Amino acid sequence: TSLAKIIKLQIHAIMEVPTRLDKDKLKDYAQLGARYEVAKLTHAISIFTEGILMMKTTLVGIIKVDPKQLLEDGIRKELVRRVAYALHKGLIFNPKAKTSELMLKLKEMAATMDGFYRSFEYIQDYVSIYGLKIWQEEVSRIINYNVEQECNSFLRTKIQDWQSVYQSTHIPIPKFPSVDESATFIGRLCREILRITDPKVTCYMDQLNTWYDLKTHQEVTNNRLFSEIQDTLGTFGLNGLDRLLCFMIVKELQNFLSVFQKTILRDKAMVDVFKAMLSAVNxxxxxxxxxxxxxxxAVAKTQKIWGPYLESIMKVGQMQILRQQIANELNYSCKFDSKHLAAALENLNKSLLADIEAHYQDPSLPYPKEDNNLLYEITASLEAAGIHNPLNKIYITTKRLPYFPIVNFLFIIAQLPKLQYSKNQGMTCRKATDPVDWSPLVLGLLTLLKQFHSRYTEQFLALIGQFIRSVMEQCTSQKIPDMPSDVVGALMFLEDYVRYTKLPRKVAEAHVPSFIFDEFRTVL
Structure with missing residues (x-):
């Protein structure tokens, strides 16, 4: 209880003294009453600790009791109980709120966590324990346990409490009844972020890393959100959020494929359209x-199937944007807080990749064996440090699907009329009533194609290239001076595709003459 009182005073009463302070404000920051109270509580704690530490190790029956260990376990239990409760209570959102409470709640939560942290740091010398070590161990355990419980909803075989590496019978992490569809606070946080950045109601500006409301054009949130999560939940929280998003992407892609196989490929009229289209473009x-x-x-005949298709692709794209932002924030903080770790990981990663590439050039060279956990373990470390590209990940295993490139090609050209190019903002939605957000669309499609053999991607890009060449040819022969907006959209798609995948520009120029690619912006 003394620790609880100190925490309360540290959070609510005592102001942190700034590094520079005006003389006349000294009295305000002195807060003698509150500081006296903290000193009194600290004195009580230190006397109690001294008493415990003076006790020798004793045997109770056959059980050995170490007073110091007993004290530490008691402190850990109290910390876990309080932090878990604070996180559970602090991160409950109202989905019907007109303006999202997300940033406000995160700021409040960050202040609470900071109060816990400072109190612990303050008290550690008086109770002769490693406060920071305990803090990091227990907070990471709480967050990882909650992430694990949240991810259970995506798994066929659930991880039970007794199987969990994070749960402990000795210092148990409390479980709270769920408030909504999410099992834990990390799920609520994730779903709230997804709700406010929904591509149906927002538009993501890649250059600004910011989401804007489609109707009011007001800023909804930006990449500060992830710094705020970093302040509140630390690296473990961001990493856990990233893991949860991975599970969500997998689920979305699986749903998408089942829709593709059960709805699109079983619709005879659609398959006939695809066949006719294939023969037309050959x-x-x-x-x-x-x-x-x-x-x-072809677009008119297939119009009815694109609704759910677009929704799935944009959801995946939206989650990929969030994963990119999280990786960015993790990498940024890693380089700031532990630059040696970041440098070591980057170098180890590069050298491993170089060795693996060398092995494929010459199989006599060494390669990590199957029972070697090196690649698996370094991946976890790289992801925690944000040194990875979510767009290159393979999320699901896939089988060959007929008509896959042509379906995706028709899908993208069906969406282009809904978009328009503006010099300042790039591709934006024409009507707020028919929302299509460009970045999630491109990234979603890119992620989907990445799950399949690269041959599909080549065919898909070839079809887009052919579309651009054919429409341009028709415009030239009919002496239409302006470049059609759909062609601009297709060129922008190719350009963004090359940029996001970090592929050489030659990939796109294989299908579109380079002069069109180089000059299309100048004629707009």
């Missing part, structure tokens, strides 16, 4: 005659 290196009519017909 050979892909050529140009489609009467292009705009051929493409418009």
């Amino acid at each position: 050979p892909v290196k050529g140009i489609v005659a009467n292009a705009s009519k051929v493409y418009a017909n």
Whole structure:
């Protein structure tokens, strides 16, 4: 209870003294009453600790009792109980709130956690324990346990408490009844972020790392959100959020594939459209005659299937953006707080990749064996330090799917009329009533294609290249001076695709003449 009182005083009463202070404000910061109270409580704690530490190790029956260990365990129990309760209570959101309470709640939570941390740091010398070590161990345990419980909803075989490496019978982490569909606070936080950055109601500006409301054009949130989460939940929290997003992406991709196989490929009329389209675009290196009519017909006939398709792709894209932002924040803080670790991890990663590439060039060179955990373990460390690219991840195993490139091609050209190019903002949505957000669309499609053989991606890019060439050819022959907006959209897609995947520009120039690629912005 004394520790609880100190925590309360540290959070609510005592102001931190700034490094520079005006003389006349000294009295305000003195807060003699509160500081006297803290000193009194500290004195009581230190006398209590002294008494315990003077006791010798004794045997109770056959059980050996170490007073110092007993004291530490008691402190750990109290810390776990209080922090877990604070996180549970502090991160409950009202989904019906007009403006999101997310940042406000995170700021309050950060202040509470900081109070806990400072109190612990303050008290450690008086109770002769390593406060920071205990703090990091227990807080990471609480957060990782909650992440594990949240991820259980995505697993067929759940991880029970007795199987969990984070739960302990000795110092148990309390479980709280769920408030909504999420099992824990980390799920609530994740779903609140997904709710406010939903591509249906917001527009993501990649250059600014900011989400804007589609209707009011007000800023919804930006990358400060992730710094705030870092302040509140630390690296463990961001890492846990990242893991949860991975599970959500996997689930979304699995749902998407089942829809693709059960709905699209079983619809005979659709399959006929795809067949007709394939014969119309053959050979892909050529140009489609009467292009705009051929493409418009195919899009019109397939219009009804794109609703759920678009929703799934944009959800995946949205989660990929969040994962990128999290990786960015983790990497930034890692380079600041432990630059040697960041440098060591980066170098080890590069050298491992170089060795693996060398092995594939010459199989006689060494390669980590199957029973070697090195790659698995370094991946966890790299992800914790944000040294990874979420866009390169393979989330699910896939089988060959017929018509996959042509379906995705038709999907993207069906979305292009809903978008417009603006010089300042890039590709934006034409009507707020028919929302399509460009970045999630590109990243979602990119992630989806990444799950399949690279041959599909090549065919898909070839179809887009052919679309651009064919429509441009038709415009030239009909002496239409302006570049059609759909062609601009397709070129922007190729450009962004190359940029996000970090592929050489030659990949796109194989399908579109380089002069179109280089000059298309100048004619807009």
